[in-house]
Structure formats: C-alpha cells, structure tokens
Amino acid sequence: MQRLVILGGGESGVGTAILGKKEGYEVFVSDRGKIKEEYKNVLKHFEINWEEEVHTESKILNANVVMKSPGIPDKVALIQKLHTKGIPVISEIEFASKYTNATIIGITGSNGKTTTTMLTNYIFKEAGLHVGMAGNIGDSYAKMVSENSYDYYVLEISSFQLDGIVDFKPHIAILTNITPDHLDRYDYKFENYMASKFRIAKNQEPEDYLIYDADDEVIVQWLQDNPVKSQLIPFSIKEQLEEGAFIQDEKIIIKTQNNTIEMTTETLALEGKHNLKNTMAASTAAKLVSIRKETIRNSIATFQGAEHRLEKVLKINHVQYINDSKATNVNATYYALDSMKTATVWIVGGVDKGNNYKELMPLVREKVKAIICLGEDNSKIIDAFGNVVDLVVETYAMEEAVKVAYKIAGRGETVLLSPACASFDLFKNYEDRGNQFKNAIKNL
Structure with a gap:
C-alpha cells in the first residue's frame, strides 16, 4: 500500500x-x-x-x-x-488531477484571478454545464474530485500551488497578469516568480490553449523567450488583434478559429478596466468550450463580482463606500484608483511586501483628496504622498479609519478601502479587514 x-x-x-x-x-x-x-x-x-x-x-x-x-x-x-x-x-492540484477526467480551466496571475475564476464558473453554470469551482477559492479541489464527477473544473491556482506540479495540465490556462508579489518566497527575484506562474502552461500540448494579457509586457517578453506548445490566445484593451479578444467601438470582440463574437461593454456588471480584462479572459474560455454567445452576453451583464474586490458597500449622505480589501499589492490598488470617477478618500496601509508607491502617483494626484493610513508602520506611505495630498491621517483601527473618512468625505465623493498591503498587522486576513470595514460603515 x-x-x-x-x-x-x-x-x-x-x-x-x-x-x-x-x-x-x-x-x-x-x-x-x-x-x-x-x-x-x-x-x-x-x-x-x-x-x-x-x-x-x-x-x-x-x-x-x-x-x-x-x-x-x-x-x-x-x-x-x-x-x-x-x-x-x-501540491493538491497535482494529486487531485490524477483522479478526474474533467476538462480543466486553470487560472493564475498576480491580480484578477479570483474574479476571472468566479465569472468563468458563473458563465459555465449559466450554460448548464456540470462544473465545479475550486483551487485557491472555496472548497478543496481534492475533496470535490472524491465526491463528484464534474465535466469541468474552473480552478484558481496560486504560484505556490504551481510550484508543486509535475504532470498537471489544464486544457485552457488563463494568465491574467504578472506583477511583483510574494517575492519573499522567490529569493526576491521577479524572474523566479514569473517562472512559477508560467508553470501553468509547462505540460500543455498543441491542442490546449493559453489565454493571456497582451498588454502585459512582462508576459509577452517571457513568451518570446520561452515558447509554449499550446495555442496562444491574447486579450488586449490597447490594440486590435488578429486573433483573441480586444475592444473596438465600445464592443468586446473575440476572434477564435475563424469565428467572431461581439458584445457591448455598456452592459457589463463589473466596472473598471481590469474587469474588462477579466471579462474578456472568462468569455474567451467560455467561447473555447462552445458556449453560446447569448449565454456569455447575459452572464457578463448579471454577474455580481467577488466579495472584497471593489465591492460597493453602502451610500451614506451621498458618499459611496467601496470595499477593495482584497487589493494586497500596488497593482491591484492601481486598478481600483483608476476606476474611481469622483474625488476619493483613500484608506491604505498594512504589511508592505516591498511596495513601490511611485506607480500610483499620477492617480493619487488626479483622484485622491485625502489619505487615511491604516497600519502599524505608515512611514513609506507618508513619505510617498505626504507632499501630494493635502490631508494625511494616521489611524490604528478600522472603526477609527471609517469615522475619520466619514468626517472628511463630501457629498458625491467616494471612500475607498484599497490597502495595497497584506493585512496581518491589524487583522486576521483580508476578509477580516473587509468585514470590519463593512461593519464600521453600518455602525456609522
């Protein structure tokens, strides 16, 4: 035995x-x-x-x-x-995959993978497919394999899980983006972290697919230097493509295998450029398994999104409160600030994973009216933005941060929790941080 x-x-x-x-x-x-x-x-x-x-x-x-x-x-x-x-x-995904014949859609990336996984699963379910969602999200994949015989699995896969694969091979792999994250686990070498993410395609064959962000120069360069066997299907919001998903005249166009579908961006349930990308990735995966375009269209118009990811909490006195606690790195917060349409009171801070805040500077100048720091050590944030924003306040508890935000935010403005940091100094995890934020708002 x-x-x-x-x-x-x-x-x-x-x-x-x-x-x-x-x-x-x-x-x-x-x-x-x-x-x-x-x-x-x-x-x-x-x-x-x-x-x-x-x-x-x-x-x-x-x-x-x-x-x-x-x-x-x-x-x-x-x-x-x-x-x-x-x-x-x-890893668990390596072990469990040996005991299922299901078609696997594997999703990885530094940001966007949870939303893309949930949306892909949602479209597949709406299409009536027998699908399970697991991996870094929800129930254990291995437990699901032991109890069910799903035809499809949509798996959110972290780089740590990919480090432990040998033969694991998704039929459709999605790589949302790669930005520096978790570098403490990779000898502080970005190329080690990138190599880890690309393991998702290492066992793929010519009949498999790799859907990736063609606007991410890091990914494009890596693929040039390290060719994969699978069929490449890019998505882009910057340029029009021969094959893949792109934007034209306010429409999402997806071209695969001499077959094109068009969907208007006006009906998208999710806001922000990054969600446009997540939607393109999920819709492309759905198209590759021959889901009807009407089903894809209806799904992307009705999908509710992930908790703690640009989640609209409440409007109080004409101020919108948004919970983006899942933004644990600068790139995620960049997308959040980029999607703000009003002056913003920004709650930021926590355990810094080697953040470079300079990338956020243009957005902070344009959108942020006040910064509320929420962490044990806020010096880097204050150094970065102290001269850019008129008001910077230090707080050490969520309730305090929300009360300060309530005083500062004016009619028609937004309060955004998007920490750009891990949560372990003051909270159990990002969910705890997001839930405390929501409770503090309800107690105002």
Whole structure:
C-alpha cells in the first residue's frame, strides 16, 4: 500500500486526505500548528491518522508521496530532507488531477484571478454545464474530485500551488497578469516568480490553449523567450488583434478559429478596466468550450463580482463606500484608483511586501483628496504622498479609519478601502479587514 503523507491540516490537506483514502492510500496528516475542530472531526470520520503541533519525521520520511500545503515554503528543513531522499513533494492540484477526467480551466496571475475564476464558473453554470469551482477559492479541489464527477473544473491556482506540479495540465490556462508579489518566497527575484506562474502552461500540448494579457509586457517578453506548445490566445484593451479578444467601438470582440463574437461593454456588471480584462479572459474560455454567445452576453451583464474586490458597500449622505480589501499589492490598488470617477478618500496601509508607491502617483494626484493610513508602520506611505495630498491621517483601527473618512468625505465623493498591503498587522486576513470595514460603515 502506498503511503501518502499530507503536511498541513487545512482545507486542501483534509480534502487530499479524503481523496487519498478513497483511492486506497495509507494516509497520514501532520500539521505543525493546531488543526481546526471541524477538520479533526472529518479526519476521525474517515479514520485517517493525524498529528498536530509537531512534524514527527519518522512518520513523514517513510512516505511514497507527500502533499504539502501551499503555505509551507520549499526552504523548510523538512521539505529539503524529503527532496534529498527523492520523495516527491506535490501540491493538491497535482494529486487531485490524477483522479478526474474533467476538462480543466486553470487560472493564475498576480491580480484578477479570483474574479476571472468566479465569472468563468458563473458563465459555465449559466450554460448548464456540470462544473465545479475550486483551487485557491472555496472548497478543496481534492475533496470535490472524491465526491463528484464534474465535466469541468474552473480552478484558481496560486504560484505556490504551481510550484508543486509535475504532470498537471489544464486544457485552457488563463494568465491574467504578472506583477511583483510574494517575492519573499522567490529569493526576491521577479524572474523566479514569473517562472512559477508560467508553470501553468509547462505540460500543455498543441491542442490546449493559453489565454493571456497582451498588454502585459512582462508576459509577452517571457513568451518570446520561452515558447509554449499550446495555442496562444491574447486579450488586449490597447490594440486590435488578429486573433483573441480586444475592444473596438465600445464592443468586446473575440476572434477564435475563424469565428467572431461581439458584445457591448455598456452592459457589463463589473466596472473598471481590469474587469474588462477579466471579462474578456472568462468569455474567451467560455467561447473555447462552445458556449453560446447569448449565454456569455447575459452572464457578463448579471454577474455580481467577488466579495472584497471593489465591492460597493453602502451610500451614506451621498458618499459611496467601496470595499477593495482584497487589493494586497500596488497593482491591484492601481486598478481600483483608476476606476474611481469622483474625488476619493483613500484608506491604505498594512504589511508592505516591498511596495513601490511611485506607480500610483499620477492617480493619487488626479483622484485622491485625502489619505487615511491604516497600519502599524505608515512611514513609506507618508513619505510617498505626504507632499501630494493635502490631508494625511494616521489611524490604528478600522472603526477609527471609517469615522475619520466619514468626517472628511463630501457629498458625491467616494471612500475607498484599497490597502495595497497584506493585512496581518491589524487583522486576521483580508476578509477580516473587509468585514470590519463593512461593519464600521453600518455602525456609522
């Protein structure tokens, strides 16, 4: 019997354990932290052995294969020992994909992947396809594979998950964009992070597709230097293309395989240039699996978007409050500020992942009337924008930040939470930060 050891007892770890057990492995789950009660109950139900607050090496180094949680870096001593012994260390998406014949749409990128994943899934569902959505979003992919026989999977895939693939191959891969992010995991080398993202196409064949942002010079250059086997389908909001998706006369045009569809941009439910790109990517994927254009049109007009991503919360005294807590890097915040149509009170700050705020300067000059800092260390933000914006206020709690914003914002203006930073200094995660923002607004 093959021994499957799983490092990390969270959503992906427990899902993999269930699938491993079903497929006849001897399964062991090990977590250096505490395992949540709900997950322990699942492991007990399936009679799967586990340990917490320790990694017992004698129970791990005898594995035939190890699935590690995406949160564990490769540099960790235990992972290095496994590599030295020649024991394969893979990700959940690699493991689970071996046990499904479904058509896989894999979506990665620094920003936009959650919205693109949700929209793709929404269009497929509206078309009546039997589809599951998993990966970095929602339920565990492995657990889904163990319980369902979907015809399609739409997977949001992080670079950490791609680092652990061997044979994984999506039929349709979408690369939304690549901007510097998580560089602490990649020796602070942007090219290492890029190589990780492009692993999504490494096993693709000529009958597969790679949909990518042709306006992203980094992606275009990489593809020139590192050709892939799959068929390239670009999308662009800057130029018209021979093949792919582009904008012409306020319409989205998608040309693939001598077949063209047109959709007006006026009816799009999602606002902002970046959402135009997310919509083009998702619509192109839908077209490649032959979904009717009426279905695609109706879907992009009715889709509600992802929580914590440019989410309109409330209007109070003619001031619109927008929750963009998911913007954990400068690029995401750039798109948020770019989509603002009124003077904006901008709430920003948190744990800085090596941000260069200069890119935001033109938008801040044009749109931002006041900055409210929300982080333990706001010095970089104050240095960057202190001379550009008349009013910069430091706060240390969400309720305080929202109260200050309420006082500053005038009729017809917008209060935007778009932190450009991770949330771990004052919050559990970006969801917690976004939820605190929404609660503080409701308590005004």
